[in-house]
Amino acid sequence: MSPSAVIDAALEIVDAQGHGALTLASVAARTGVATPSLYKHVAGLAELRALAGARVMSELAQELTDAVMGLSRDEAVSALLQTGRSYVVKHPHRYALMPLDALHHPLTADAGAKLINVLLAVLRGYGLRGAAAVHATRCMRVIMHGFASLEAAGGFGLPERLDDTYQQLIDMFVASLPKEKIR
C-alpha cells in the first residue's frame, strides 16, 4: 500500500457513497486493513480529505488544460466553463472534496494554483492585466463554482434545461470581456 493507494480508495468511496461516507473506517475496510494502519500512510482524516481534494483538483485542472488547448478567447472561455461543469456532472460527489480556499492549505496549494493558472491563461488572450485580470478570474470562478455546487447538490429543482441556464451564464460572462485585445 502507499499514500496514493489510500487516496484511490478514498475516491472510490466518495464516488460510490458521497463525501459524507468518507471515514478512516470505511477506507480501512475497503483496503482490507485495520483503521490505525492507515496512519502509516496518512496523518489522519483531515489530511486524507485534503489529499483527496488535491487529487481531484489536479485531475480537474488537467481536464481543463486539455480542453482549452488550441483555443483562445471566447472559444477557450466557453470550453473551459463547459468542461468544468461536465467534470462535476461526471463525478458529482467529488466536487465537495475540493476546498474552496485551497491556496491557504499547504497540501492543496499546488493543485489550487494549477487550477487558477488555467483560468489566468485563458484570460490572457484578452490582454487583461493586474486588477482587471483578478476580477475576471474571480467572476469565472464564481460562475463555475456557483453553478457546479448547486447542480452537484441537487439545488436546481425545476425541469427547465440546465444546459440553457449555464449557456446563459457563459454568454453573460463572455459579453463582459473586452471585444478587442487590450495591448
Added chain:
Amino acid sequence: MSPSAVIDAALEIVDAQGHGALTLASVAARTGVATPSLYKHVAGLAELRALAGARVMSELAQELTDAVMGLSRDEAVSALLQTGRSYVVKHPHRYALMPLDALHHPLTADAGAKLINVLLAVLRGYGLRGAAAVHATRCMRVIMHGFASLEAAGGFGLPERLDDTYQQLIDMFVASLPKEKIR
C-alpha cells in the same frame, strides 16, 4: 426550553465557532442540559441542522424582502444581491448551514420557497415569464451563492477589492436582463 431555544443556542455556537462546532454535545453544554435531553425538542443532529438552516434562510429572506421594498428592476436586483452578500459578511459561519437543495427537504422547503419568491418577485419587474424567468432566477442564485460561498470560505486570497468584483458580477447580470419590460 423549546425547539426554538435549541435553535437559538445552535446559531450562537455556529456564529462563534463555525458550523463544524455544531454538535449536540456543544448545544447541550450551552443550554445547560444533558445531551439526550435535547431529543425532547429535536429529533437529532440532522434535524437540528435542518431547522437551523431553515431559520437562517428565513432570516435572509426577510432581509432581502426589506431591502427590495419600494425598488424595481435594476435597482431592486442590485439591492437584493448586495444585501445577500452583506448578510453573509455579517454572519459568515451561518452560510454553510443553508442547504443548497432546501426544497427537497420538508423541514427547509418553506424557508427555501420564501427565498426563491423574493428573487422571482424582483425579476417580475422585467416581465420575464416561464422558462426565461427560471433561467434568470438560477443565474441570480448562481452569482449570489457562488460569490458568497467563496467569500465565506476565504476562497478569495488576493488583496483586490471584493466589492469591485461583486459589482462587476452584478453589472454583468443586470446587463443580461431585458432593457424594456416584456409585456
Added chain:
DNA sequence: GCCTAAAAGCTAACATCATTAGCCTGTACG
C-alpha cells in the same frame, strides 16, 4: 388545594469514529 398526566429532564448503555501507544513481523540491505 390536590392529583394526575404529559412534558422535560436525567443516567446508563451502546455503537461508531478518530486517534494514540505499543507491539510484532517480514524484508531489504549492510
Added chain:
DNA sequence: CGTACAGGCTAATGATGTTAGCTTTTAGGC
C-alpha cells in the same frame, strides 16, 4: 547473518450520536 525500518496489528481512550428507561417538574382539571 543480523539489524533496522516499513507496514501491519491489537488494545485503549475520548468524542459523539442515539436509545431506553426512570424521575421530576409542571400545567391543568377536579
